[in-house]
Amino acid sequence: MSVAPDREALIAAAREAAGLAYAPYSKFHVGAALLFADGSVVTGANVENASYGLSLCAETVASAKVLSSGGRGGLIAVAVTGGVPGQPGRGATVTPCGRCRQVLNELAQLGGTDPLIWCDGENGGLELRLSELLPHAFGPANLG
Template sequence: MAQAQHDTPGPPGAPSEEATPALVQLLLATSQEALRTAYCPYSRYPVGAALLTADGKIFSGCNVENACYPLGICAERTAIQKAVSEGHTKFQAIAISCKSQESYAIPCGACRQVLREFGKQWDIYLTKADGTYIRKTLEELLPFSFGPEDLKI
């Protein structure tokens, strides 16, 4: 079973810095571990996520479906909610894993907006089942986004 969080080795980087290769591998492994606990009897599409906080903690999450479909939750939002419920609101990176061989694990629109609540310059590592990945920023995945700063009058 995936651990709720891991302490990362060494000092964490700033949100605009790319994580070290070892830290990226830890995020990827944690997200792949998390997808094994996914509850997805309807879609049969397990997803895992590993979220790195600004102070170096990693929170994992998986998708949890429900017979009443709208009540399900994605892996990314599970990880965010776990982190926020533990007092973390500043993030450096997230890795997202699925079992697809053809395409990368891409966050849905709702997850992109939830991630955006906490900034737009942090890194998102999108993986395939074979472990290959690409790095994007949230701003690349959600251009012209709406965030907390847009609510200032």
């Protein structure tokens, strides 16, 4: 069974997640919401660290939550938003960074999906497939 993705609901979940971000250095709060075929939604927020390279993006946090709880595949849509505290989605459209595109690709390839990616912003945002954001991706299929 696969649910129909609800863009507005998933963006709302990403905006709510952004409110939980720990971003004392950049002051830029990012939230991500991942929708799975069974209807479950897993969210994540960015987590910064004083050693900047150890910071985690919202999409990576959400993906780690899924994988560490035994989730494998079924990813059908992702919403990403960002902005100053209390104002996610206001400002420039936020897209997943390169690292997050790769992390999302790993999760998508486990289930053979090409999820919709909704990037939130004041200008209406973007709607793309993961394969458009990360063409010629490397993943589990390349190792076997």
